[in-house]
Amino acid sequence: MPQNKSSWDHWKLLTKNGRQVWAFKADSQNIDDHLKHADNFSEQELHAFSDDFAYNRQLNPTSADQVFRDHAIKKNGHHYSGDIPKVETAEEQTLIDSLIKGMHYFSQLQSDEGHWPGDYGGPLFLLPGLLITAYISDTPFPKPHQEMMQVYLFSHQHSDGGWGMHVEGQPTMFSTVMQYVSLRLLGIDKDDARLRKASAWIKENGGAASIPSWGKFYLSILNLYHWDGFNSLFPEMWLLPTWLPVHPSRYWCHSRMVYLPMAYCQSHRIQAVEDDLILSLRKEIYNEDYDTIDWEKQRNRVCEKDCYTKQSPILKWMNLFTNTFEKFNPAWLRAKTSAYLIRYINAEDAQTDYLDIGPVSQAINSICTWHAYGKDSEQFKKHVARWYDYLWVAEDGMKMSGYNGSQLWDVAFTTRAMLESDLGLLFPETIKKSYQFIDNMQILAEHETHQEFFRHPMIGSWPFSTAEQGWPVADCTAEGISATLAVHKTGLIKSGISDHRIQQAVDVILSFQNKDGGWPTYELSRSPKWLEKLNPSEIFADIMIDYSWTECSSACVIALLEILEHYPEYKTREIPQAISRGLQFVVKQQNADGSWYGGWAVCFTYASWFAVEALVQGKDFIDPELRLNCINKACDFLLNKQMSDGGWGETYESCSDMVYTQAKTSQVVNTAWALLALQAATQNNKEAIQRGINLLLERQLDNGDWPQENISGVFNYNCMITYSSYRNIFPIWALNRFYQHKGY
């Protein structure tokens, strides 16, 4: 329910071509001027934040993006005045009314440039990274921002004093120490009751010495851990020949781009100046006397609440070597390494206009740039300007987003969901704006340094967020194509994305297919799977190389199938071959129980939907018996998991435990995925489908929205991320499919 409070109105989201920045007391739409009134506040106004943004994580730790949504409805809200098709049966009329209400509500949230801004929070280790960066570089955020960050950090504290790795997770050492330190950097007194509880949690669970490696890194930067306690990343590895499977250019791009600036920081042993706060913190988070800690002994210590991926014996051997090397490393070699690292960091900054690939590297690249060029340098200032692209205001306070947004992804899905039936055409302006946005987000040029710094060719691709962020993603390219074709099919648009550009996108998709037939996320798998044995993170799994995934593969297969239909003359040999190999990969990924594991959302219902959709549409490219068998098994699996109220519901534990984990109550997003799969399978499951549809209809709110339930997204098995638009997109899609199939 809307619970708008007066200080919510002090914050306003400004957007420009997909860029999103929250401004304090903005009086214009000028995004470059968003800090104009950041100093214009009274103490009273700041204090009101903690009342107005009061948040009860017991009710649901995943926030519902109410601030943005309330503002958008206030600004754009209007009654639906278009047609409402009149039909004979009451059931069908109810369905149509619900769909129109759902699409009308969601259309009002669309930005002028055509995307759906939204909360992309969830992980709790991101904001601390940025606050540590702000502290060491002495570049504090304006007071109103700081106050809102405090609100957020306290909003997600558990009653035992700790914090989880993500908003729904159980407390861990990594997260609890990170939030504790952040709150202290934000000026909260150590005797604050909430912080005393947190400090007690830390000490009871072994103290900060047992923080996992990423925490050791951040604490070392703050001069709260000794660099000797951090297993060396062996920065010199970057100078080894690139054909070696361990060369970092072969890592998954997210790991590569995080370990790159981390290696720079380690190579210089960057650390904050020892001030009173640091000295005091050393007493607050350790059980031991800080000065007596034997740091080398701490390197492999990990609090058991945090440990998700155990260090392998090979990694331990390798650490022995790299830590020893670190002691004897000649200065000239270090200087050469460091020069290479900063050159690479500069290239990534230039290629992404300082957004960098994600929130972790954005903050750490900022530290490197500050260290290399100083606080007054242009490079550092450009970094600081981009900090704000990663901040988001919701009813739980100000958080750091998991990316600079999910812009392209949400627009592509929404377009496809709405155009699943011709009811979507009742919203031509929404579709046109979406198309315009998709048009603007396609990546049309290569960077000068793309080859030198290991980038996959990307002309014609689509990114997950915005073109200026500029990292192409395989399945985002697929969704970009599918959405474009869906719009072209309607005849609504006369000119825009040309055949040539679509074919360029197809070429990119073809170039992304792995040897195993599947599709990865951003780049081909560049090393064998055994490299995973060197995963040093302790808290994430499968981060070392870019693997093939069921969802990414299915999305690419589906896009290629659609291309065959629209462009039957294009690449007549390669496309069918790629499709068959892709489908074989998908078949291989199926579990014995008929499900597929989802790597990027919760979880088995998500991936099973993608896989079933690909298998259904790919009927001419796979053995019919095999295909039918896989689809039937998948449907049996899904039917088996249907809950008594007709819905489906999984929790995030499905992702981390890799076992289907039933939620206490059904979830609209899981229900929609299961329904999309079952309906695509055109099986005789009418009754089950009808019960699921009824649940979606019942759960819809009066204003056309659906409630925000459990967190939907995930990465690296163990960290969850919010997709606030999923609660609208997928119910609309599933209902629209029901209408299209005349399922009533």
Ligand code: LAN
């Ligand atoms: C994303 C978001 C989108 C997601 C899909 C397109 C949905 C997926 O099908 C492929 C993988 C991809 C692109 C993806 C990869 C991992 C990301 C980038 C994220 C989940 C968003 C945030 C996450 C990133 C790794 C978070 C930063 C944290 C670190 C541990 C570096």
